Amino acid sequence: MYEEFFGFKExxxxxxxxxxxxxxxxxxxxxLAYITYGVFQRKGFVAxxxxxxxxxxxVVGAFIDLFEPSLEVAFVFSTKFPFEQLLFLICKDFGLSADGLNKAQMLLLLNEFLIRQNEDNRNAVLIIDEAQNLSPEVLEELRMLSNLETRDRKLLQIMLVxxxxxxxxLNMNELRQLRQRIPGICRISMLNREDVENYIRYRLDVAGGRGNGVHFTSDSFDExxxxxxxxxxxxxxxxxxxxxxxxxxDTRVVDGRLVREGIRDLESPGVSSGRHRVAKPRA
Ligand SMILES: Nc1ncnc2c1ncn2[C@@H]1O[C@H](COP(=O)(O)OP(=O)(O)OP(=O)(O)O)[C@@H](O)[C@H]1O
Ligand SMILES: [Mg+2]
Known part of the structure; x- marks a missing residue:
C-alpha cells in the first residue's frame, strides 16, 4: 500500500x-556460525x-541458502505427533517414497539413502523446527536415528530448533544420553538498542527505500x-x-510521536490508522 510513496521495491x-x-x-x-560448524564437523546434533x-x-533459512548445494536437507516442523509420522515426513522431505511402509521399513529406506549420500560425499541434514513440541520419547528415537554412522562420521546431522x-x-534427566551428544546449545538473543537501529536501517536498505528519504529519528528508535x-x-x-x-x-519522517501513534493503533483492536487523519489526495 505504501511502497510507492516511499519508493520501496518490496x-x-x-x-x-x-x-x-x-x-x-x-x-x-x-x-549461524555454530550451526554451520556443527553440521560440517558432522557432530551429529546441534541445537x-x-x-x-x-x-x-x-537463520536456518540463511544457512540453507548458503550451503544447500553441498547438503541434502530435510526440513520438518514438529507438532506433537508420534515418531512414526515424523519419520514419514523425514523420508518424504528427503525425496523418498515411504507410502505404506512400516517403521522398520522406513528406517531401512532412510539408512540406505544416508549410506548413498555418504558415498557421494554429501552431508545429510535433518532440521526440525519448533522442536520444543517434541516429546521425550520422540527425542529418544531421534538419538537412535543419529546412531547411524560409519567408523568416523555420523551419516545424519540433526538440527533441533x-x-x-x-x-x-533437553535437560531432562531421562534425556541425558541425548544431551551429552549435543555440543552446547546456542541461544539467539534479542537485539539491543543499537542493533534495533541498525536492523531497521538494514531492512530499509534491502527493500530499496533509503534513497527516497524515509528517515527514522533517534527517538523513534528508542520507542x-x-x-x-x-x-x-x-x-x-x-x-x-x-x-x-x-x-x-503524508510524511517521510518517522519520529517518536508517530511511533507512539502506531503502537496505539496496534493496541486498539479493529482500528486502523485511518482513524486519526484523512489521507490527503496525492498526484
Ligand atoms: N536477524 C534478523 N534479520 C532480519 N530479519 C529478522 C532477523 N531475525 C528475525 N527477523 C524477522 O523477524 C520475523 C520473525 O523471525 P523468525 O520467524 O525467524 O523467528 P522465530 O524465532 O523462528 O520465531 P518463532 O519462535 O515464532 O518460530 C521474520 O519476519 C524475520 O524476517
Ligand atoms: Mg520459527
Missing amino acids: LPFNVTPDPRFLYRSVSHRDA MTGEVGVGKTT GQPELETL IYHYSNGIPRLINILCDRVLLVAYVA
Whole structure:
C-alpha cells in the first residue's frame, strides 16, 4: 500500500522468515556460525533456541541458502505427533517414497539413502523446527536415528530448533544420553538498542527505500526498542504499522510521536490508522 510513496521495491517489514533480510547481529552471526560448524564437523546434533520471533527460522533459512548445494536437507516442523509420522515426513522431505511402509521399513529406506549420500560425499541434514513440541520419547528415537554412522562420521546431522522450552526438555534427566551428544546449545538473543537501529536501517536498505528519504529519528528508535524489547518480529509488525501511519500523514519522517501513534493503533483492536487523519489526495 505504501511502497510507492516511499519508493520501496518490496515491503521492508514483512513477517516471513526471508533470509535475504537477515541482519547479522553478533548473536545471529554466532548462531549461524555454530550451526554451520556443527553440521560440517558432522557432530551429529546441534541445537539452537531463542524467544518467539527472535529469528531462529530466518537463520536456518540463511544457512540453507548458503550451503544447500553441498547438503541434502530435510526440513520438518514438529507438532506433537508420534515418531512414526515424523519419520514419514523425514523420508518424504528427503525425496523418498515411504507410502505404506512400516517403521522398520522406513528406517531401512532412510539408512540406505544416508549410506548413498555418504558415498557421494554429501552431508545429510535433518532440521526440525519448533522442536520444543517434541516429546521425550520422540527425542529418544531421534538419538537412535543419529546412531547411524560409519567408523568416523555420523551419516545424519540433526538440527533441533525451538523456543527456550527446548532447553528445559533437553535437560531432562531421562534425556541425558541425548544431551551429552549435543555440543552446547546456542541461544539467539534479542537485539539491543543499537542493533534495533541498525536492523531497521538494514531492512530499509534491502527493500530499496533509503534513497527516497524515509528517515527514522533517534527517538523513534528508542520507542521501537522499548515496545519490541528487541524482538525482530515485533519490530517488523510495529514498523509496518508506523510506515502506514506516516503514509497517511503524508510524511517521510518517522519520529517518536508517530511511533507512539502506531503502537496505539496496534493496541486498539479493529482500528486502523485511518482513524486519526484523512489521507490527503496525492498526484
Ligand atoms: N536477524 C534478523 N534479520 C532480519 N530479519 C529478522 C532477523 N531475525 C528475525 N527477523 C524477522 O523477524 C520475523 C520473525 O523471525 P523468525 O520467524 O525467524 O523467528 P522465530 O524465532 O523462528 O520465531 P518463532 O519462535 O515464532 O518460530 C521474520 O519476519 C524475520 O524476517
Ligand atoms: Mg520459527
